[in-house]
Amino acid sequence: MYTEKNYTHLLGIPGMSDTLLTNHFTLYSGYVKNTNTLRERLKNLLEEDKTGPGEYAELKRRFGWEFSGMRLHELYFDAMTKEVKEIQSKTKELIEKNFGTVDNWKKDFIATGSMRGIGWVLLVHDKTTNTLMNIWINEHDTGHLPGLTPLLVMDVFEHAYITDYQLKKTDYIQTYMNTIDWEVVEERI
Numbered sequence: 513m514y515t516e517k518n519y520t521h522l523l524g525i526p527g528m529s530d531t532l533l534t535n536h537f538t539l540y541s542g543y544v545k546n547t548n549t550l551r552e553r554l555k556n557l558l559e560e561d562k563t564g565p566g567e568y569a570e571l572k573r574r575f576g577w578e579f580s581g582m583r584l585h586e587l588y589f590d591a592m593t594k595e596v597k598e599i600q601s602k603t604k605e606l607i608e609k610n611f612g613t614v615d616n617w618k619k620d621f622i623a624t625g626s627m628r629g630i631g632w633v634l635l636v637h638d639k640t641t642n643t644l645m646n647i648w649i650n651e652h653d654t655g656h657l658p659g660l661t662p663l664l665v666m667d668v669f670e671h672a673y674i675t676d677y678q679l680k681k682t683d684y685i686q687t688y689m690n691t692i693d694w695e696v697v698e699e700r701i
Contacts (some may be wrong), residue, residue: 513551513583516544519589525685526594526668532675539671542588543582550575566680580652587665591700593693599700603663606637620690621646621666623683630669636660637701663700664692 519537523530550571557568580686599607604614611617617635624646625633649655658679666688671682 513546516541517586517589522589523593524594525691526593527676527690529676531672532673535675536585536667536671537589540582540585540689543578543585547575547582549553555594576653577651580656584599584649584665585618585667586605588632588667591664591696592688592691594691596690597692599694603668603698606642606644606701609678612680617644617646621664622682622685622689624648625666625668626682631655633666633668634662634695635664637663647680661700663697 518694519533519540521527523533525533540632542601554568554571555574558573559561562568599614606635607614607617613622621633621635627648629650631651634647634649635644636647637644640659645660646656647660666685668681668685673681677684
């Protein structure tokens, strides 16, 4: 079973109200609960030899949505901090190698997050080629590129910003950019 992480230490982040964050934590909690519920139900159906088309197949599909929703939120919250932190050396070096400058990376990351629609923006590391890229994940369970390590995850579903920013997603993105815990990003490399 998966254990819900406590992110209340993030309350008080400048530019994000406690109401916004608390609501977001509650949403994340639901993903953890649903992941565990589905995992248990799938286990029971397997033991009952009820794996044919129908419930088992649909629950398997749903599991990807719930699990990815849980894990993406953990990656998102784990790399947030109240303190402005400087980008770490290894991360900076890789970003400059792949984007030319940190500003170019930031421009691409923000542009990706500013696209119309809901989803996630990830800075990912392809360890096979030691390259970085910013990718868009439309839904929790679609758009993942196999074998890439998520270094930084930004939630751009409306629930991440609408309470404080209404439809001003780019204002939220600017705030989010100031919450990045670059030490966590560095550890993920």
